[in-house]
Amino acid sequence: MTDIRKGQQPAELTREQFHERFMRQFTDPAFGSESEALARLEAIAFDALKEGRKAPITQRAGDEFADPSYDLSVDWLMTRNRIQTAQSQWKDASTRSRVLLVCGSDRNDGSCPGEMSKTWRMTQMAKEQLTARDMDVDVLDLSLMTSEYGRTIHPCKGCVSTAMPLCHFPCSCYPNYAMGQVHDWMNEIYERWVSAHGVILLAPTYWYQSPSALKLMIDRLVCADGGNPDPTTTHGKKAAEAKAIEEKGWDYPKHLAGRVYGVVVHGDVAGIESQRRNLCDWLDWMGLMEAGAQARLDRYVGYYEPYFNSHEALDRDQALQQEVRLVADTVGDAVVLLRKGELKRPEHRPGPRTK
Numbered sequence: 248m249t250d251i252r253k254g255q256q257p258a259e260l261t262r263e264q265f266h267e268r269f270m271r272q273f274t275d276p277a278f279g280s281e282s283e284a285l286a287r288l289e290a291i292a293f294d295a296l297k298e299g300r301k302a303p304i305t306q307r308a309g310d311e312f313a314d315p316s317y318d319l320s321v322d323w324l325m326t327r328n329r330i331q332t333a334q335s336q337w338k339d340a341s342t343r344s345r346v347l348l349v350c351g352s353d354r355n356d357g358s359c360p361g362e363m364s365k366t367w368r369m370t371q372m373a374k375e376q377l378t379a380r381d382m383d384v385d386v387l388d389l390s391l392m393t394s395e396y397g398r399t400i401h402p403c404k405g406c407v408s409t410a411m412p413l414c415h416f417p418c419s420c421y422p423n424y425a426m427g428q429v430h431d432w433m434n435e436i437y438e439r440w441v442s443a444h445g446v447i448l449l450a451p452t453y454w455y456q457s458p459s460a461l462k463l464m465i466d467r468l469v470c471a472d473g474g475n476p477d478p479t480t481t482h483g484k485k486a487a488e489a490k491a492i493e494e495k496g497w498d499y500p501k502h503l504a505g506r507v508y509g510v511v512v513h514g515d516v517a518g519i520e521s522q523r524r525n526l527c528d529w530l531d532w533m534g535l536m537e538a539g540a541q542a543r544l545d546r547y548v549g550y551y552e553p554y555f556n557s558h559e560a561l562d563r564d565q566a567l568q569q570e571v572r573l574v575a576d577t578v579g580d581a582v583v584l585l586r587k588g589e590l591k592r593p594e595h596r597p598g599p600r601t602k
Contacts, residue, residue, distance in 0.1 A: 248494065251409075251486050265293050280380040295425045303424055314479035319400030320486035323478065326417045326434045333441040344582050345383040346575075347374055347443035350390065351450030351461035357394035364390065365548055365561050369511055369571045370449050375576035382582070385439055397430040403466035406489075407473070409602075411497050412481055413489035416474030417547075418467060420484075434466045440471070444506045445582040446535065447574060452514035452522050465529060472533050473499035473602075499602055504534030507585055511571055515557065519545040536590065540582035542574050 260268070271287050278285065286446030293302070302320035309315055320532045332551045337341050352366035367388070391398045401421050406414040421431035440446065442536065450461055475481065481489045512523040523545040531537065546567050561567070584590035 248487065248490060251490070263431075265289075265296065269293075271325040271499045279308040292427070294450045295370075298425070300425045301423045305316075308479050310354050313477050313478040314482065317482060318525045320419065321421055321479060321560070322434065323415075323417065326437065327476075329438045330417060330441050333438050337442060337444065340586065343383045344444050344576060344579075344586060345385060345442055345444040346377050346447065346582060347385045347387060347439055348377075349446065349448045349450075349461070349464075350386060350388045351458055352390050352450055353393050353453075353460050354451075355388070355390040356577055357396055358390075362558075364451065365513065365557060366449050366451050367512070368558075368561065369568075372568055372571045373447055373449065373511070373575035376580050380576075381383070381484040381581045382579060385443065387439055388435065388474065389458075389464060392432070392460045392463075398432055399430045400432050400436075400460065400463040400467060402429050402463060403469060407469055409486050410489035410493040411499060411502040412475040412492040413484060413486060414470045414474045414480075415478045416476050416500075416502050418470045418474075419478050433464070436464060436467075437471070439467050440468070440503060440506075444585060445504055445538065445578045446530075447509040447511065447578055448524065448530075449511040449571075450513075450526070452512060452518040455518035455521060457522055457526070468503075470535070471502040473497070474502065476500070476502075497602075501534035505585075507538045507574070507578060507581040507590070508535045509574045510544065511574050512545040513547075513548050514550060515547060515554070516551055519547065526584050536585075537580070542581070544570055544574050546570065 252535055269292060270285070273455055278503075285498070302322065305318035306324065307315065308317045309318045312319070325384065337345075348370050350364070350366050350370040351493045352364035354360045354362075354364040354551045356363045357365065367390070367498065370386060370388075374386060377384045389400075390398060403418075404420050406420065417437045418433060421433070448461070450457055453459075473490075475489075480492060508527075510523055510526050510530070512519050523543060527537065527543055537543070546564075548564060548567065549557050552560060581590055
């Protein structure tokens with residue numbers, strides 16, 4: 248067995264350091280009258296950290312898992328059960344077709360910018376087009392992370408690079424109550440991806456890349472591409488057990504395969520082509536199917552023009568608005584074919600490289 252490399256983790260927080268960080272969330276003087284209560288809560292939180300109470304509420308896994316006696320997080324089990332229900336409904340030919348629209352901008356008028364994003368407007372165009380086709384449309388607005396209390400997507404911890412079976416599907420890294428890493432939105436987002444027959448990503452370009460919220464979601468979806476659906480096989484996060492499993496052979500299941508996708512990327516100066524390619528390459532790798540050439544769009548809005556009137560630039564660009572609607576229609580067409588069994592992925596053939 249390969250060695251497990253150690254030595255990066257810093258020393259644990261001192262009691263004084265923990266106190267400083269814990270109290271930052273109560274800087275508002277209005278909390279001053281509750282100082283004694285906060286001190287009691289702080290003591291409980293510090294004790295949870297020291298004891299590593301990541302998942303304080305658990306239950307026995309049960310017979311459907313490799314180790315029925317292992318205590319699994321109730322949070323994880325609830326998410327997993329919702330995902331299984333969503334997958335069953337996805338397969339059921341009698342359910343309505345469902346398309347997930349992901350608004351990937353960090354900007355909205357409920358936070359500092361004070362104005363909605365152009366991406367949001369494009370998302371509404373796509374929604375109108377698909378709703379008119381009598382499809383269920385689910386809009387996932389990732390900008391809520393910047394404007395809504397308790398909306399958080401925590402970063403991926405990179406379990407995959409230790410061993411793929413250590414990355415559980417759904418992700419079991421969060422919530423981590425001992426670390427205060429709670430409010431993990433991904434527990435809901437996984438279900439919404441699984442429910443969808445089609446997915447359209449709509450995103451602006453930030454410094455040649457995807458916006459922060461979109462990239463966080465993308466990274467946390469790594470568990471859907473090869474992730475381990477049974478955490479009892481690794482007894483939580485036991486790196487040695489995960490390495491041993493992968494060494495014997497792992498099939499890297501693609502939990503989102505078979506859905507169709509479209510992509511709309513826009514920008515003002517540069518970087519749209521590379522972001523669009525990156526997003527499409529990622530979705531291809533995940534096992535989703537491209538809806539067609541007209542479902543891949545990258546365009547500039549007000550090329551090299553000022554920012555203050557960029558919404559007016561979008562108003563004027565009627566051709567772009569129609570192209571966004573065409574992306575939606577193309578994905579809608581592909582979903583119809585998919586559900587009829589007339590749109591299928593090319594037959595999988597073993598490649599020359601195996602992971």
